[in-house]
Amino acid sequence: MNKLFLVIILVIGVNLNAQEFNATVAVNAEQTGNPNLQVFKTLERSLTEFINNTKWTTVDYRTEERINCSFFITISSYDNDAFSATIQVQASRPVYGSSYSTTIFNINDKQFNFNYLEFQPLNYNPNSYESNLISVVAFYLYTILGIDADTFELNSGTPYYQEAKNIVGNAQSGNTVGWAREQNPNRFRLNDDLLSGTYEGYREAMYTYHKDGLDVMHNNIKQGKETIAEAMKSLEGMHDARPNSYIMRVFFDAKADEISNVFSGGPSVNIAETIQILNRVAPTYSKSWENIKF
Known part of the structure; x- marks a missing residue:
């Protein structure tokens, strides 16, 4: 009886602590000529843990409710800690009453330059700009949260788009491509359109x-x-x-x-x-x- 009680407590604990995403991250560095460098594998592993282990909202997601998403990073060149890359982001959600998952987001962002030192900690701070790597990934995670929410309840994704807007504002101080108002299309434009009544x-x-x-x-x-x-x-x-x-x-x-x-x-x-x-x-x-x- 005590063992059964313990199992129930453990299952409840897992459900309460489950985060929002079930993400996979793939880093392709073939274009660099050195695809097997350990830094690329470390980056892949660190980003996967960063996405899946961070608590991004105040909502308690059950394990089966976690959003399936993927991040495909293609690195074209690097110099010490400076990386030039593209990132393709995809997300899906299950269709009720079936085993089918439908794609809700699929974007290929070619404006993805970032700095990264192997084993550096990855942490999201909503109040400041930490790095372009963190900002880009966090931006797309909140965008996915908003789009996913909008597919279940009309306009319920607004708080997540607002958080993504906050990331845009903070990231503009970093002077990296993809965030500026005058660049189109880019992350600023995507977020601005999602929050604009013109595109409701x-x-x-x-x-x-x-x-x-x-x-x-x-x-x-x-x-x-x-x-x-x-x-x-x-x-x-x-x-x-x-x-x-x-x-x-x-x-x-x-x-x-x-x-x-x-x-x-x-x-x-x-x-x-x-x-x-x-x-x-x-x-x-x-x-x-x-x-x-x-």
Whole structure:
């Protein structure tokens, strides 16, 4: 009996202490000509621990609620502690009633230069700029938290976007690329768009698409597809106000292939208007729209 009680306490403790992310980090240094240097492996391990072991919010996430995300860092060159790189960030969330995970964020940031000394501690301080490495990673983590929240409850991601905005402000003092107001597109622009009423169609589409679309398809595929088609109209309204926006590209970088797959199988719905909208608001993804069979 005592052993059973102890096991229950341990399980509860694990759930209470579970952090927000289940992250994987991969560092590719092939372009440097010295990909097997220990510093790259240390960086990979340290970032993984930094992301997964830091408490980023006041919310108690259960282990199964942790957000799956990945950080792919490609290092092109380095000189002592100075690294030139790119970082691709992806995140997904489960679809209700299925084993399917849907991509909610997929971005390739080519403005990622940072300094790093092997074994240096990585700590996030919301009140100051510590390093570009920490700021970039923390910025994307809070952006992921916001986008994930928006897919479950309309506009509930705002506090996380505000925290990301704080990171932008602090990082601008470091004079590194990717944070300046005049650079477009960059991290400043992404955050500014997410918080701007001008682009609220993105957040409306993310909520409708996931909560009222994908999440109901286990029970009613046709209804889910029709709702996803409706979500595209939110993007059309945003496009009419600000055509060719960066945030539109962010949406379709994550969703283009999935949209094509959703509308190509299962019960047919009338999506002739949806195809017109997709070709109008996202013409660069026309190959994906051509693959839709209906």
